Amino acid sequence: MNSHYPKNGRVILHVDMNSFYASVEMAYDPSLKGKPLAIAGNPKERKGIIVTCSYEARSFGVKTTMPLWEARKLCPNLIIKTPNFDRYRAASKGMFDILRQYSDLVEPVSIDEGYMDITDSYEKETPLEIASSIQTQINSQLDLPCSIGIAPNKFLAKTASDMKKPMGITVLRKRDIPMKLWPLPVIEMHGVGSKTAEKLNTLGIETCKDLAKANDIQLKSLLGINGLRLKERANGIDRRVVDPDSIYDYKSVGNSTTLPKDTTNQSELLSIIDKLCGKVSQRLTQKDVVGTTVQIMIRDKFRKTITRSRKVENPVIKKEELFHHSKELFIKHWNGDPVRLLGVTVQDLIEKNEATEQLDLFSYESAAQKEPLYNVLSQLQEKFGKNSISKGVRGKDKGPSYHSKQDTSFNKDFLRD
The missing domain is CATH 3.30.1490.100 (DNA polymerase, Y-family, little finger domain)
Structure with a gap:
């Protein structure tokens, strides 16, 4: 199995759940499967914005952040469900429990995605076999689909997982960058938003290849240190490690x-x-x-x-x-x-x-x-000892309450018990 793993580098997986909230609702109620489904806020409170939707709904042109009235216009038969965060949190915990069966180096980055470092798993299976096992286990145990990217670093793994949805497994090596990454419009690169893309366009940077070959001085003048960081990403360079403890930051x-x-x-x-x-x-x-x-x-x-x-x-x-x-x-x-x-x-x-x-x-x-x-x-x-006594009573950290309709803060504390 050693031939499938680099001698000096890492093997990183990015596991990304497909249409997570909608998929969880379908797993909970199988009668919803195959139907156009959207998760949206309460339209009476003017929170009628699509949070996520099934792939069946997307075929009608329904998109995330689209106003509910517009989505219904595109898809009259659209089924609307309000978010059930307790349900999603439980499914998320189940998903990460499965990932940790394959590696101790699991870093959740949101409720429905995370990185894994499987470099030390060479005695077990190949990276493709591990990714396939993870995908199959999540689908069979939780009835949830996911896409997985396999790469030597976080950025390329994230990029790879976006390339084939739903239920895709994509390998992206550094040697694949000129063919698979560089032809993409720069706005499609992970880490580049619409405003950043507009700024890059003013320098004539339209594609990821343009960014990879861009002038350092111009990039730093335009975007500061982040400009140089984005250029490194476009060249497949990402030195970040998979850090399981970052969830507590x-x-x-x-x-x-x-x-x-x-x-x-x-x-x-x-x-x-x-x-x-x-x-x-x-x-x-x-x-x-x-x-x-x-x-x-x-x-x-x-x-x-x-x-x-x-x-x-x-x-x-x-x-x-x-x-x-x-x-x-x-x-x-x-x-x-x-x-x-x-x-x-x-x-x-x-x-x-x-x-x-x-x-x-x-x-x-x-x-x-x-x-x-x-x-x-x-x-x-x-x-x-430091924690032997303190003022007041320090309660157990229960994490944020997702029951509140006013709580729109989504960060990495969703797994806190």
Whole structure:
């Protein structure tokens, strides 16, 4: 089996579930199989946007993010299901449990996709045999289809998994790049969005080959260090390792909600912000982290979105502190136009027990009163261990609640138990 594995490189798989939410619903209710199915929000709350749809629906032109009314116009027989995140989370956990049967190096990147490093599996099967076994097992045990990319690094594995859907297995080697990757329009390259593609087009970069051969100085001037990184990707270079622990990395915690109707009622808008702050505070507490930057997002009826943030002197976690900063940001930057969507996010997160409060004139007195307690805690922790005792009760991290209709934050904490 050694001949199927590189002597010095890695063998990476990217497993991507096909039309995941719709497929889960079909597995739960087999009568939906073979029918045009879409998962969408509640149209009464103006969240009638297609989240995902079956391949049968796609044949009618139905696409992700398409308004529900437009999808129904294209496909009158479209079956609509509202999201059931508990169901999807359970299916996701089952999928990753299967992947870990083949390798300890499994890195979830979202609820329906992940990377695997199978380099050390050369004594078992070939990469193609392993990919085929994974695909078959997920399909037979969970009744869910997936596509798998096989490559020497993450970028090429991700690119490969997109090349054949549904139920595809694609191998993409570096020697295949000129034939399989370079002819593609640059916007189809993983990591290049529409705005980045437009910027690249201004330099005459239309294809992945153009990007692979682009001038370094021009790319860096246009896109900064990310421009050079994208050029490396276009040449098949990606040094990132498969990191199972990256699922526990948090960069931000946020919540946003689309309002039932556009409004200019400031009292109503502030009430919504207050509720969002409560949800964010709850998730910060669950993760035992605090943040040093507060950001507010405002989208008006014309779909123009502004985000404004501020660095705070003392790390925030409590709802009251978060609302104080969010309210000031909103009042300062809202221009009075009817608001369609509001969001609150806390960024630059750090572990709560590593945060150091910057005492000011107003917090010094209350903090000083607690100093004897802190001294006792410190002595006990020093004697019996860091986690032996702490202020309050540290609850078990249950992860985010997907029951909330207002929770639109999807990050890698979906597998937290």
